Amino acid sequence: MVKKKDQTTExxxxxxxxxxxVKKGMTGxxxxxxxDTAGINKALLHYYFRSKExxxxxxxxxxxxxxxxxxxEILNSDLPLFDKIHQFTHDxxxxxxxxxxxxxxVLNEINKQPHEFGKKMFGKNRPPVHKLxxxxxxxxxxxxxxxxxxxxxxxxxxxxxxxxxxxKPMIQLVMNIDDLQFREMMEQRKKLIADFIIASIKK
Amino acid sequence: MVKKKDQTTExxxxxxxxxxxVKKGMTGxxxxxxxDTAGINKALLHYYFRSKExxxxxxxxxxxxxxxxxxxEILNSDLPLFDKIHQFTHDxxxxxxxxxxxxxxVLNEINKQPHEFGKKMFGKNRPPVHKLxxxxxxxxxxxxxxxxxxxxxxxxxxxxxxxxxxxKPMIQLVMNIDDLQFREMMEQRKKLIADFIIASIKK
DNA sequence: GTCTATAACTCGATAGAC
DNA sequence: GTCTATCGAGTTATAGAC
Numbered sequence: 001m002v003k004k005k006d007q008t009t010e011x012x013x014x015x016x017x018x019x020x021x022v023k024k025g026m027t028g029x030x031x032x033x034x035x036d037t038a039g040i041n042k043a044l045l046h047y048y049f050r051s052k053e054x055x056x057x058x059x060x061x062x063x064x065x066x067x068x069x070x071x072x073e074i075l076n077s078d079l080p081l082f083d084k085i086h087q088f089t090h091d092x093x094x095x096x097x098x099x100x101x102x103x104x105x106v107l108n109e110i111n112k113q114p115h116e117f118g119k120k121m122f123g124k125n126r127p128p129v130h131k132l133x134x135x136x137x138x139x140x141x142x143x144x145x146x147x148x149x150x151x152x153x154x155x156x157x158x159x160x161x162x163x164x165x166x167x168k169p170m171i172q173l174v175m176n177i178d179d180l181q182f183r184e185m186m187e188q189r190k191k192l193i194a195d196f197i198i199a200s201i202k203k
Numbered sequence: 204m205v206k207k208k209d210q211t212t213e214x215x216x217x218x219x220x221x222x223x224x225v226k227k228g229m230t231g232x233x234x235x236x237x238x239d240t241a242g243i244n245k246a247l248l249h250y251y252f253r254s255k256e257x258x259x260x261x262x263x264x265x266x267x268x269x270x271x272x273x274x275x276e277i278l279n280s281d282l283p284l285f286d287k288i289h290q291f292t293h294d295x296x297x298x299x300x301x302x303x304x305x306x307x308x309v310l311n312e313i314n315k316q317p318h319e320f321g322k323k324m325f326g327k328n329r330p331p332v333h334k335l336x337x338x339x340x341x342x343x344x345x346x347x348x349x350x351x352x353x354x355x356x357x358x359x360x361x362x363x364x365x366x367x368x369x370x371k372p373m374i375q376l377v378m379n380i381d382d383l384q385f386r387e388m389m390e391q392r393k394k395l396i397a398d399f400i401i402a403s404i405k406k
Numbered sequence: 407g408t409c410t411a412t413a414a415c416t417c418g419a420t421a422g423a424c
Numbered sequence: 425g426t427c428t429a430t431c432g433a434g435t436t437a438t439a440g441a442c
Contacts, residue, residue, distance in 0.1 A: 024315065025228060026231075027228065028231075041427055043426075044425075051419080052417095101314075104311060111304075129377050155392075158366070158377075163363075167310055167362070169310070169313045170271075174331055174361075175336075175357070196359060200399050201402075235435080244410085245435095245436090246409070246439095255435090
């Protein structure tokens with residue numbers, strides 16, 4: 001399944017740590033698990049990364065960076081509204097399909113450290129959705145789309161992109177579908193979500 | 204904030220355990236925390252519930268039962284489609300507002316035990332959204348609403364109801380709003396979600 | 407039923423040989 | 425750099441007095 005031959009020890013550790021942390025969370029993961037998964041010894045983990053906490057930080061930051069700034073890039077582009085909605089939903093779902101366990105992992109860990117996290121991630125920058133919100137309000141006032149609350153619309157968009165992955169087991173249970181069927185549905189969502197949103201605001 | 208005077212010891216333990224488990228998760232919670240929160244001794248926890256695992260199970264089951272079967276009731280009623288959408292989104296959001304940390308807690312723990320959980324929750328019953336899916340398809344074929352994929356529509360609905368609570372810190376960060384503003388937005392969502400869905404499928 | 411004291415165990419971390 | 429062995433802190437769980 002994986003090619004561990006030409007990986008350095010550090011890479012093996014990072015790959016293993018990601019796998020274990022994402023699945024079990026910071027408190028649930030054990031250094032022994034990580035060592036076993038990496039095919040090395042526990043002591044080596046401490047040799048490369050001083051402590052469990054430090055190792056976790058590396059993994060978490062990479063995951064969070066992947067999940068957040070992507071939003072920024074797309075939402076601050078100069079595309080027309082409908083194009084932007086299409087691009088965001090498509091690209092975001094596509095990205096999450098590749099790492100489906102990331103959102104739950106990140107959201108869960110943020111929840112345990114909400115304050116410290118916020119500052120690290122954005123500092124004092126203007127929040128990333130600001131530009132999109134303005135764009136929606138502008139079109140709304142010009143009468144080009146229905147009158148809607150921009151924040152609520154943005155929440156809807158984020159919800160439909162991210163929730164299916166966070167709630168995957170719940171959805172599979174409630175709808176009685178297997179992994180393959182789920183995967184296919186997510187592929188379809190890449191384009192469906194934008195159509196759905198636009199249908200709801202188009203005049 | 205709470206009335207602990209006329210609670211039995213068992214009730215105190217359950218309330219404390221819920222609070223601590225929901226906040227820290229199974230692996231992050233400590234029996235000492237729970238005992239302190241309940242204002243009793245650690246040994247008593249074992250007297251009432253044999254082990255940490257058993258105590259956790261009680262809390263988790265109650266939480267999961269709260270989150271899931273509610274869906275069942277509403278979705279299997281005999282209401283017309285639009286009414287059902289209104290009722291489901293309203294009631295569900297209202298319920299989650301009262302226990303906003305529950306969804307993340309439950310989803311997170313399910314993810315760590317996906318297989319064992321499914322059987323316990325529904326057994327071999329027909330999955331709960333079946334009837335709603337049929338209803339959507341029927342209306343869709345009759346041409347009363349736009350042609351849509353029923354499962355995708357249901358996922359959208361669930362996403363918009365549940366995700367905001369799971370992703371609360373993310374939303375607050377990205378939109379730069381405080382707890383009060385967030386709460387107000389959720390209150391509005393109780394009616395907004397249904398309007399949004401219906402606008403997207405109405406002909 | 408409730409408490410104190412402590413046993414039994416898990417796990418992160420370090421020492422030290424190679 | 426990598427391993428084995430082990431320490432020590434912190435946690436669950438139990439024994440036993442009241």
